Amino acid sequence: MFPFRRFRVEDESMRPTLAPGDYVLVNRWAYRVRTPARGDLVVVQDPESSERFLVKRVADAPNPREILVKGDNDRVSRDSRAFGPVPLENVIGKVWLRLRR
């Protein structure tokens, strides 16, 4: 499988890092050699709605099997504070490049 996949960003919770209409290039192989670290920008499968992807920042990695994610615009973000930890198998990959509009 090709490691890079592009996603288009929607919604406001990652401002000022990402805004609606931006693109991100995600490296799906990034976590083959290491686990997500605090501060990484990641795309994950929404634990509340499996067909949807979320772009968030890793707030903590309490153990090797799961991470806590948070939006940079934390007043409005729906994230691990609402839905709890995200299992590592839900992590699509690490944001490798941001394409701002």
Next chain:
Amino acid sequence: MSLLHSLARLLDRISPAPIAYAHCDIPCGIYDPHHAQMAAHTVIRMVDLINQLEKPGPGATPEQRQEYMAKLARYVATKEQHAEIAKAEVRILWGDYFKPDHLKTFPDLHDLVWKALKSGSKARQEINVQASEDLLKATNEIASIYWKTKGLETIKVKAPYPTERETVYPKFH
């Protein structure tokens, strides 16, 4: 606008990129179907009280008529207000709590919400025991689905209120 961004937009015309949501919500997560059920009970209670109210006969004094009017007005106002509360609470659960994934497991959820809203409107407009009971029934069924999504079993028992209608409660043990 960067060149790479323009390139990504061009690629979207050939094959649209999936969306990654920077999903927003006030992270509250506090929902409970009991508000809707209680409001439905209040509507039933008001209908019962209205029906039990002794209507002033032809020989009633002005004071008796006034008392009747005052009581009726209060019951009707409360009935309408709580029918609206029940509808609002159902809408909150439907719009904010339930997600498309829930619908896969509970495909009749939309229909139940629709029934709750319709019977809520009817119970508000009319003095109608059946409509107010239908409202409670729909909120009970929504409550049962809600608690299942939380991994909790439910029981259906007589409510400890004067209305005494069967009500769905979660089993916490």
